[in-house]
Amino acid sequence: MDKYGIVLENVNLKELSTIGIGGVAKYLVRPYSYVDLTKLLDYLEENNIKYYILGNASNVIIDDEYFDGVIIKLDEFNNIEINGKEVTAGAGVMLPKLVNVCLQKELVSLAPFSMIPGTVGGSVVGNAGAYGHEIMEYVKEVKVIDKEHKIKTIVKDDISFGYRYTSLKNNYIVLSATFICEKGNPIEVLSDIQARNEKRRDTQPLDKPSVGSIFRNPEDIPAGHLIEELGLKGMKVGGAMVSEKHANFIINNGNATFDDVIKLIDKIKKEAKEKKNIDLVLEPTIIKWD
Ligand SMILES: Cc1cc2nc3c(=O)[nH]c(=O)nc-3n(C[C@H](O)[C@H](O)[C@H](O)COP(=O)(O)OP(=O)(O)OC[C@H]3O[C@@H](n4cnc5c(N)ncnc54)[C@H](O)[C@@H]3O)c2cc1C
Structure with missing residues (x-):
């Protein structure tokens, strides 16, 4: 595969994802060019090798099982x-x-x-x-x-x-x-945006590992307000916690597993359904390897 791009072996996806969760992938390939990517895809499909495209892994919750396949990252397409x-x-x-x-x-x-x-x-x-x-x-x-x-x-x-x-x-x-x-x-424009960004830093846990907002806002109430009203701020499963700063963020306190995050998501969804009859919809993509 190294003729198609930069190849890394046994890559810990936990270190790449913004929430700090993910297992080891057998390979990670960063294709050099568009044509190399098409050839790599041909090669992977001909050999029945699984692959997954990742960007900066800031909107994905990655399974922490081993991935017997190839992560493709397009970092070289940086023009x-x-x-x-x-x-x-x-x-x-x-x-x-x-x-x-x-x-x-x-x-x-x-x-x-x-x-x-x-x-x-x-x-x-x-x-x-x-x-x-x-x-x-x-x-x-x-x-x-x-x-x-x-x-x-x-x-x-x-x-x-x-x-x-x-x-x-x-x-x-x-x-x-x-x-x-x-x-x-x-x-x-920059001074306006910087003021808004500053406000975000005051109200959201941007210094903690997360995937950003965890649920879409339901029609009548922002997801963060809803979760706060349900009294779930600070709720923990293992190392995963509903942020005290903004309830629509799940943060990794350092040792959260994939299962911790999924269980916490399920608990929030269950409470929202039972107590408010609202079906919360997840924003990030859940990646399961099987
Ligand atoms: C602190 C924080 C703040 C955030 N704030 C915001 C915000 O204000 N607004 C917002 O919308 N989001 C926000 N997010 C979420 C996230 O940053 C965005 O959704 C971002 O656009 C995801 O890009 P990514 O490169 O990280 O994608 P990834 O998380 O790597 O991938 C997301 C999905 O896109 C697919 N994908 C990635 N690259 C490609 C490609 N080249 N071709 C085809 N499919 C591809 C992946 O397979 C995956 O399914 C925030 C996240 C964090 C951690």
Whole structure:
């Protein structure tokens, strides 16, 4: 596999995920190029080897069993190209970096996403959002690999999307995305965003290992308020705990296991259903290897 990219063996996914949970994967491959990725996919499928695409693992809760397969990370796809208002970024580019590069060119549209610790690939696929904006608002087109391992470009009109959802997920591997960004005053935009980010730091446990918000907001009440009303702040299962700072965050106190987090999620869901008749819906993706 090393002809297709950088290959690491026995990689502890716990160390890669923002919540600090995950087992060891037999291999992790970082393809050098789009073509190498298509060849790698051909090789894996021909040899019946399982694989999983990870971005920055900030919106996944990963099984802590051994993964007898290949994690594919697109970190080498880290190019950013700017042509006027059009910004094309590789799937592996982290959003805070993209925002910085854009602001240097006075392109301000992506600034609301400066605190999201995800890659372009993971964030476009999941339509990440903050401060009333979603990343798909700014997407013009995305370059992808389809199930037949063909590289193609999909324009925005051919993508369906909604709250933390796009039709790309599980159907395509995103290689890069092109955004249309408006010009503005970067100093004004930055000071506004920094003030909002500061407020977030005061109200959310951003210094603790987590996957960000754990549930979507139900229609009538923010998930955090609901969980707080249920009296579940501080509830623990093993090393997993409902944050005291913001009840819609589950944090890892250092030694949480996959099962601890899943059990805590189930307890919260059960209470919400029994006491408020609300079906809470999970935001992150649960990854089970079997
Ligand atoms: C402290 C904190 C704050 C957060 N704040 C926000 C916030 O304000 N708003 C928000 O929306 N989210 C937030 N999140 C959640 C998370 O950062 C975002 O959802 C982010 O967009 C996920 O990107 P990722 O690269 O980490 O994806 P991953 O977690 O690695 O992957 C998520 C899913 O996308 C798939 N995927 C990843 N890359 C690709 C690709 N190239 N092609 C196809 N599929 C792919 C994976 O297979 C997986 O199913 C926060 C998380 C944390 C820890």
